[in-house]
Amino acid sequence: MARDEDEFSEWYRDQHRRVVASLMAVSGLVDAATEAADEAFARAFLAWDRISTTGQPDAWVFRVALNHLRRQMRRSGLERRFWSSQPTQAAPSPELPDSSVWQAVRTLPLRQRTALVLRYVADLPEAEIARAMGIRRGTVAATLAAARERVATELSRTESEEAVRHG
Amino acid sequence: MVDLEDAGRRLAVGVSVETPPIEAVRNRADRIARRRRLAAVSAAAILALGGIAAGIVSTRGGSSSSLQVVNRPSPAVSGPAPTGVSSYVPSGVTPALPFPPSPVSVPRVIGMTYDQANLAVDQVNLGIAISLVDSDTVDPGIVISQNPAPGSTATTFFTTVSVAVSDGPTQPLTGPSCRSQDLRLDFGGRVSEMTGQNTTDLVLTNISGSICNLFGYPTVTLLDQAGKVLPFEYSHTGDMMTTSAQPRVVSLRPGWSAYVRINKYRCDVHADDTAAALRLAVPGSSSPPLSSSFSGFSLDYCAEAASTTVTISPFESTELALFDQH
Numbered sequence: 001m002a003r004d005e006d007e008f009s010e011w012y013r014d015q016h017r018r019v020v021a022s023l024m025a026v027s028g029l030v031d032a033a034t035e036a037a038d039e040a041f042a043r044a045f046l047a048w049d050r051i052s053t054t055g056q057p058d059a060w061v062f063r064v065a066l067n068h069l070r071r072q073m074r075r076s077g078l079e080r081r082f083w084s085s086q087p088t089q090a091a092p093s094p095e096l097p098d099s100s101v102w103q104a105v106r107t108l109p110l111r112q113r114t115a116l117v118l119r120y121v122a123d124l125p126e127a128e129i130a131r132a133m134g135i136r137r138g139t140v141a142a143t144l145a146a147a148r149e150r151v152a153t154e155l156s157r158t159e160s161e162e163a164v165r166h167g
Numbered sequence: 168m169v170d171l172e173d174a175g176r177r178l179a180v181g182v183s184v185e186t187p188p189i190e191a192v193r194n195r196a197d198r199i200a201r202r203r204r205l206a207a208v209s210a211a212a213i214l215a216l217g218g219i220a221a222g223i224v225s226t227r228g229g230s231s232s233s234l235q236v237v238n239r240p241s242p243a244v245s246g247p248a249p250t251g252v253s254s255y256v257p258s259g260v261t262p263a264l265p266f267p268p269s270p271v272s273v274p275r276v277i278g279m280t281y282d283q284a285n286l287a288v289d290q291v292n293l294g295i296a297i298s299l300v301d302s303d304t305v306d307p308g309i310v311i312s313q314n315p316a317p318g319s320t321a322t323t324f325f326t327t328v329s330v331a332v333s334d335g336p337t338q339p340l341t342g343p344s345c346r347s348q349d350l351r352l353d354f355g356g357r358v359s360e361m362t363g364q365n366t367t368d369l370v371l372t373n374i375s376g377s378i379c380n381l382f383g384y385p386t387v388t389l390l391d392q393a394g395k396v397l398p399f400e401y402s403h404t405g406d407m408m409t410t411s412a413q414p415r416v417v418s419l420r421p422g423w424s425a426y427v428r429i430n431k432y433r434c435d436v437h438a439d440d441t442a443a444a445l446r447l448a449v450p451g452s453s454s455p456p457l458s459s460s461f462s463g464f465s466l467d468y469c470a471e472a473a474s475t476t477v478t479i480s481p482f483e484s485t486e487l488a489l490f491d492q493h
Binding site: 005008009012013016017018020021022024025030031034035038039041042043045046097098101102116117119120121122123148151 | 172177178181193195363436473
């Protein structure tokens with residue numbers, strides 16, 4: 001029992017920040033991201049016997065956290081305002097590094113945005129992204145390719161706008 | 168082309184989020200496990216009896232509105248506290264329930280405070296539903312009546328005892344407005360907060376020798392350790408912890424108390440300062456405000472959008488009336 005808990009603690013300390021950062025990048029909301037992460041890790045604690053043997057606890061916790069985040073949004077009625085892609089929306093938080101990148105990521109449709117964040121912030125391999133999002137692996141690859149292209153386009157658009165403004 | 172790998176890595180390590188200690192995870196897991204077991208008990212009860220209901224009903228002003236469930240029998244609390252991961256019942260396995268329900272004598276709770284009544288009813292594994300009722304004969308916060316009657320036979324986990332709690336006189340008592348010097352300011356007991364909420368109740372006790380009345384909202388100012396006024400905004404609209412009810416006159420006989428709740432959302436990322444004391448002025452009183460230092464409780468100040476507003480409740484006759492009413 002103690003070994004199980006040690007193992008859980010180590011995994012939790014390792015992953016918590018990454019999960020919160022990912023949920024913040026997806027939702028742009030610090031409090032909702034923290035709450036969803038806390039809920040997901042508590043559920044993971046309860047289910048640790050089961051999920052630790054699957055070898056993919058990361059995908060599991062992301063799936064639970066994303067579902068909880070979505071439920072929170074829906075329940076609070078904020079979903080329409082914050083969840084949909086709005087090019088003018090703020091980046092996750094002003095103190096975060098690379099805010100222009102995350103601002104561009106926020107313009108992506110939800111599925112592309114989630115896939116991109118799980119790949120680059122959560123650092124999950126495609127197979128685990130597929131599991132976390134409940135989609136096929138082939139779909140993950142295609143979604144990521146489309147997302148990268150769109151972010152690049154969005155960034156070059158904002159950069160050229162900046163250049164015009166300052167030039 | 169932006170390097171998403173690098174940006175992702177920087178975000179993952181750069182976000183200033185505190186990882187709660189493992190005990191916090193365990194506590195939350197414990198609450199989830201209890202909730203699941205309670206849901207299993209409720210489901211069994213609904214199947215057996217066709218439904219149970221527990222809640223608080225406010226009859227203030229003639230209209231009746233459902234408030235929140237205050238207490239339900241929770242079989243989980245009697246078992247040993249979970250100590251580790253493996254002690255939890257795996258999902259998909261029906262947990263052991265303290266069934267079958269058994270007959271029990273309904274305790275007498277009339278004359279108790281609602282906290283005492285809650286406890287007495289919970290101890291025999293019955294549910295409780297509380298309604299707030301104006302009363303000219305019973306002091307605020309005291310149970311006026313109950314149903315089923317004391318001594319009658321009820322069934323554990325199935326019967327809900329309805330109690331009516333006094334919310335103060337039906338009409339304001341004749342007396343002047345309370346001045347600061349008529350009142351003593353204390354902090355109330357800790358409130359079981361929802362996630363992220365920082366809630367504290369203030370108790371204003373009439374220490375003068377005669378009746379006085381409070382109406383509306385206090386003017387609250389929060390100060391940091393150095394006595395600097397923190398630039399919070401104050402709201403009277405209510406929130407998830409705080410009633411949005413309109414103010415009513417709270418009449419205080421000598422020794423009676425009025426209650427006020429202050430609540431705000433925590434600072435998620437970083438606290439710039441912390442409130443260490445508060446000043447409270449009552450409406451219409453020109454005397455110096457009351458003041459008190461926080462102890463065992465803190466309110467962080469930061470510029471985060473969700474966190475700059477402090478919700479203040481109107482004066483209420485009972486602590487129960489401070490809760491969000493929906």
